[in-house]
Amino acid sequence: MTIYAIIIATLTFGAIFSVLTLSLNLQYARGGMINFGTVAYFAAGAYAYAIFTQEPPSGLDQYRFGFDMPWYVGFLAAGVASLLFALVTGWPTLRLRGEYLALTTFAFAEVFHSLLLNERRIGNGSVGLANVERPDPTTLGMSDTVGYALAAVVLMLVTAFVFNRLLKSPFGRTIDAVHDDEIAAQAVGKDDARIRLQVFIISAIPIGFAGALYAMITTLVAPAMFTAEVTFFVWIALVLAGEKTIVGAILGAMALVLFQELVKGVPFETVRGAQIAASVEEIVTGILFILVLRLRPWEKLSKRNAS
Amino acid sequence: MSDIILSVENVAMDFDGFRAVGGEHGLSFNVNRGGFLGLIGPNGAGKSTTFNLISGVLKPTQGRVAMNGVELSSLKAAEIAGHGLGRTFQTPRAFPSLSVIDNVIVGSEHSEEGPLAALFGRWRPADVELHEKAEHALERVGLADRLHDSVANLSGGELRMLEVARQLNRDPSILLLDEPTAGVDPNLQVKLSEILVQLHADGTTLIVVEHNLAFLLNIADSVVVLQNGALLAEGDPDSIRHDPAVISAYLGADHET
Numbered sequence: 001m002t003i004y005a006i007i008i009a010t011l012t013f014g015a016i017f018s019v020l021t022l023s024l025n026l027q028y029a030r031g032g033m034i035n036f037g038t039v040a041y042f043a044a045g046a047y048a049y050a051i052f053t054q055e056p057p058s059g060l061d062q063y064r065f066g067f068d069m070p071w072y073v074g075f076l077a078a079g080v081a082s083l084l085f086a087l088v089t090g091w092p093t094l095r096l097r098g099e100y101l102a103l104t105t106f107a108f109a110e111v112f113h114s115l116l117l118n119e120r121r122i123g124n125g126s127v128g129l130a131n132v133e134r135p136d137p138t139t140l141g142m143s144d145t146v147g148y149a150l151a152a153v154v155l156m157l158v159t160a161f162v163f164n165r166l167l168k169s170p171f172g173r174t175i176d177a178v179h180d181d182e183i184a185a186q187a188v189g190k191d192d193a194r195i196r197l198q199v200f201i202i203s204a205i206p207i208g209f210a211g212a213l214y215a216m217i218t219t220l221v222a223p224a225m226f227t228a229e230v231t232f233f234v235w236i237a238l239v240l241a242g243e244k245t246i247v248g249a250i251l252g253a254m255a256l257v258l259f260q261e262l263v264k265g266v267p268f269e270t271v272r273g274a275q276i277a278a279s280v281e282e283i284v285t286g287i288l289f290i291l292v293l294r295l296r297p298w299e300k301l302s303k304r305n306a307s
Numbered sequence: 308m309s310d311i312i313l314s315v316e317n318v319a320m321d322f323d324g325f326r327a328v329g330g331e332h333g334l335s336f337n338v339n340r341g342g343f344l345g346l347i348g349p350n351g352a353g354k355s356t357t358f359n360l361i362s363g364v365l366k367p368t369q370g371r372v373a374m375n376g377v378e379l380s381s382l383k384a385a386e387i388a389g390h391g392l393g394r395t396f397q398t399p400r401a402f403p404s405l406s407v408i409d410n411v412i413v414g415s416e417h418s419e420e421g422p423l424a425a426l427f428g429r430w431r432p433a434d435v436e437l438h439e440k441a442e443h444a445l446e447r448v449g450l451a452d453r454l455h456d457s458v459a460n461l462s463g464g465e466l467r468m469l470e471v472a473r474q475l476n477r478d479p480s481i482l483l484l485d486e487p488t489a490g491v492d493p494n495l496q497v498k499l500s501e502i503l504v505q506l507h508a509d510g511t512t513l514i515v516v517e518h519n520l521a522f523l524l525n526i527a528d529s530v531v532v533l534q535n536g537a538l539l540a541e542g543d544p545d546s547i548r549h550d551p552a553v554i555s556a557y558l559g560a561d562h563e564t
Contacts, residue, residue, distance in 0.1 A: 162426065169425030170417045170434060176404040177413045183364060184400035184470075186384035187393070188414035188477060202422055 006261045008145050012217065013261075014254035015152035019159050019210040020234040021249040023203040026163050029243045030172070031199040032179040033094065034102040037109030038234055040089075041082045041204045043116065043226035045211025047123050048081030049074040050221045053133040062120040063129065071135045075212045082208025083201055085112075090200040094193065109228065117223040128222025132215050148217050155213060159206040160246050166202070175199055236289045242298030256285065312481055312512050313338040313361065318370030320356055320536075328353040328360065330537025333370045338481070343503070343513045345527035345544070347520065349557050353536035354516040355397045358483050361514075362394045363387040374481065393479030397486055397516075399466035401458040407469060408454040411441035414473040444476035445469075449498055464491035471499070481512040488519045500526055520558070524548065532557065 020038055027033045053074035054066040069077075093104045116123055123129050137147020166172055174195055177185045182192040215221050234253065241252030263281045268274040292298075314337045319329025328334055334357065338344050346354050359365040361372050363384035372379045379387050388394075402410050415437045419430035445451055448468040453461065461469060467487060474482055484503075488496050496519075504526055507513055517523040524530070524544040532540040532553050539557075540550045547553055 165428070166422060166425045169428075170412075170420045170430050171422050171425040173405060173409055173413045174420060177402045180402040180404050181400045183384070184396070184402065185413075186364070187362065187388055187396075187400075188473060189385050189388035189416065191383065191385040198422060
């Protein structure tokens with residue numbers, strides 16, 4: 001694997017997962033909500049894209065729905081699907097706090113995963129939907145990989161821009177107030193439950209778009225791609241570079257994806273070597289995570305800068 | 308009846324079987340529109356709990372609270388605040404993520420507060436106006452030179468004044484203040500007393516919980532005394548000062564005012 005390929009892959013997947021960490025940054029660092037079901041919103045977007053763009057079922061296909069729409073309709077449908085899923089899961093759960101919300105969102109994601117796995121009429125069950133339709137970047141004179149890397153980076157930048165704009169506005173101020181002290185926020189007429197739900201839904205939309213882009217790049221959606229590992233991956237990425245800032249959310253995802261791509265890029269002589277490298281990669285990620293939680297380097301750094 | 312803005316009727320509040328407010332028959336009192344009610348009583352008498360029941364932070368076990376004839380018991384705290392009821396807390400509550408001025412602005416009714424307004428930047432003109440108004444409110448409580456400070460740098464007394472400013476800025480028709488002078492230095496207490504007198508003159512209904520009776524009894528026009536969650540006495544400040552039951556329960560036998 002060349003350095004060029006590693007850079008392109010890191011940009012592509014780093015940007016896609018950055019969209020997820022940016023959304024978690026909004027939900028958690030600003031909104032105070034722990035969402036451990038992130039992957040479900042991602043999957044909802046990916047499946048919605050695949051279902052809206054694929055051809056109607058024929059032959060041995062077990063799925064029931066295929067709307068054969070253009071890619072941009074599928075892309076929009078992905079955002080809407082994630083939004084609706086956030087509405088359905090957020091409405092009953094957002095009254096919960098901290099770890100209770102984490103457990104509930106995790107459970108919702110597991111139920112959704114199980115539904116995709118067992119309900120063949122939605123997405124062919126464990127087989128998934130292959131040959132996902134996608135626009136061809138070569139018509140714009142770009143290679144396939146560069147085109148999708150660019151698309152992912154644009155989605156990431158737009159997400160960062162929109163979230164930044166939200167947080168710098170009176171809406172952001174209200175989010176902070178509700179997060180800081182909901183009783184005091186209520187005393188000045190802020191409906192904390194409504195604001196939390198708004199934050200939850202807004203932050204889910206880009207996750208759906210990222211899911212659609214992920215489906216285009218991999219040209220496949222299957223339950224095995226959307227396990228809780230994705231959720232843990234983005235949470236680790238978020239915490240790694242400091243969960244408080246938009247730049248931190250992006251850097252964390254980029255760094256973690258780069259690390260993975262580097263390990264993948266090592267030319268292993270034997271299968272055994274590759275297996276060991278894969279396990280070591282997970283162990284190192286875990287150790288990094290523990291170290292960051294334990295030593296809190298970013299907090300110390302920001303305190304030093306402030307004083 | 309139209310001159311009664313707030314009525315508390317047979318209200319009782321139980322915490323795990325312990326009756327914090329209400330006594331045997333429930334607590335009842337009325338507040339006149341534009342009135343200035345002092346709510347006093349020994350520690351644990353249920354003053355703050357009564358505030359929480361009125362403002363919707365707690366829902367009464369029994370009885371009803373009505374404001375302008377609207378039953379409040381079924382409304383959320385935020386809705387009650389939207390009806391024009393403002394309150395401060397016994398322990399001041401600030402928003403540490405926000406600067407001093409933003410702590411006040413965030414309490415305003417912002418016409419362009421939603422996410423769509425945020426996205427398209429329509430909020431700026433309204434925000435400028437609110438900024439000026441909030442600055443004025445902070446000036447009134449003596450925090451004019453701390454606008455962009457972090458609330459972490461404010462003293463306990465200043466936090467209390469910040470909370471007062473946040474509520475002043477909302478122009479509530481009825482304002483509940485929970486121990487506004489506690490930890491506030493004497494100069495600011497004078498300022499606070501002037502603010503309250505001014506609000507009273509402007510027609511704002513005030514209910515103030517206070518242990519500093521010298522402060523309260525000089526400016527309130529009626530007083531409710533609570534003991535063990537029940538009404539001990541009710542009347543104008545003068546009659547309360549000389550009420551034997553109040554003196555033995557709260558003011559102390561050797562009390563002189």
